[in-house]
Amino acid sequence: MNQRIHEFLDYLRYERNLSSNTIESYQRDLIDYMDFVDTHGRQEDEQNVIHYLQFLQQEHRAPATQARRLAAIKAYYCFVVNDQGLSSDPTELLSAPKLNRRLPHVLSIEEVTRLIEAPDLSTMTGIRDRAMLELLYATGVRVSELCHLTMNDWWLDPPKIRCLGKGSKERYIPLGKLAAQWLMRYVDVARPQFIKDIQEPTLFLNRQGKALTRQGFWKLLKKYAIKAGITQPITPHMIRHSFATHLLENGADLRAVQEMLGHQDISTTQIYTHVSQKRLRPVYDQTHPRA
Structure with a gap:
């Protein structure tokens, strides 16, 4: 280089x-x-x-x-x-190929529920994984943001988390009651079992007491998807897509969703409105008396 x-x-x-x-x-x-x-x-x-x-x-x-x-x-x-001091920019007159934006793949609410409930709660790792899945769906954070959360990045009064997004931009995201309950249960019951170094600040730990990696979480997600009977290929980002789509389908304000996702440009967030409109058609056909 x-x-x-x-x-x-x-x-x-x-x-x-x-x-x-x-x-x-x-x-x-x-x-x-x-x-x-x-x-x-x-x-x-x-x-x-x-x-x-x-x-x-x-x-x-x-x-x-x-x-x-x-x-x-x-x-x-x-x-x-x-x-x-290069004399001229050789790319000045070049433009990128036009892209057809693909709609993101999302899970149904029922699939998300099955996925979240898949971990074995009789184990400490199961409690940790349930807390992570609850938090991921409750906030729509990126998996890298989830894995970088520290013990100083969450509050219960009111329930919220703080995360650093792209460009280290800080944002605060509210937590739902269920996510807050599972996070508290993990911190009180399971996390102490993973700690090897009492000074470790990372919120979610692996069995070695180190920060759980994106790759490690992805493997867990695939395992739980199979257990939940989800046949389509799944990624952590699909839960983020599902978070945004489900909010908009239930009447959330687009600007609020943009803020929670940490999108700099609202046009990035608007893709989820197309997903919502696409899903309206079968609902209309099934429910309108003259459809």
Whole structure:
């Protein structure tokens, strides 16, 4: 990885304050682009970027992947032009491929209920997992945000949590009664059984007393999905999608949902209104007397 990319990533980390996941994504995309440049002996110019995008198309990369790669390259060259005096930006006239936004997959309320009730509550891990599932569905947080919660990030009066989203932006999200009860039960009964270091601040711990990772939670989620009889492929983000969709279906304000999800742009949140409208059709057909 060349020095300019190192400096660009430092800029994202220390000046833009982007999350480590976002920085890693930029790094992977730029390394892939530079490998293409080195392999083909090309110059860093507009024609080369076009050749790289054509290469991605030939590799049958998804339009979303092509758009993300170009966004990373454009951000990199913008930095190099402004900070390091590159004479011109080779991506200035290039635009990303138009994307057809896919509707997010969501679970039904019944499926969410079965999933949440799947853990074995006779075990300490079952109590922990029930608390995590309750919290995930009650707040719509990202799984990385869930795994990074600390003992100082939740309150019971009134019930709420604090999480750091993308760009380390802080937001507070209310907790429902059930989620608050299960969180309290986990902290009182189960978490002390996982603690190896009394100074460990992380809220949700694994059996080694360390922070439960995103990958570890994903494995647990897949296990509980099978137990709950959910046949479609499931991801932690699907619970976030379900949280937003179910709120909107029950009359929640779009701005409030945007705030809870931590979306910077409300257009990102509006995708869930399309999901709600899509699900209205069968309800109408089944319930209206003249449908």
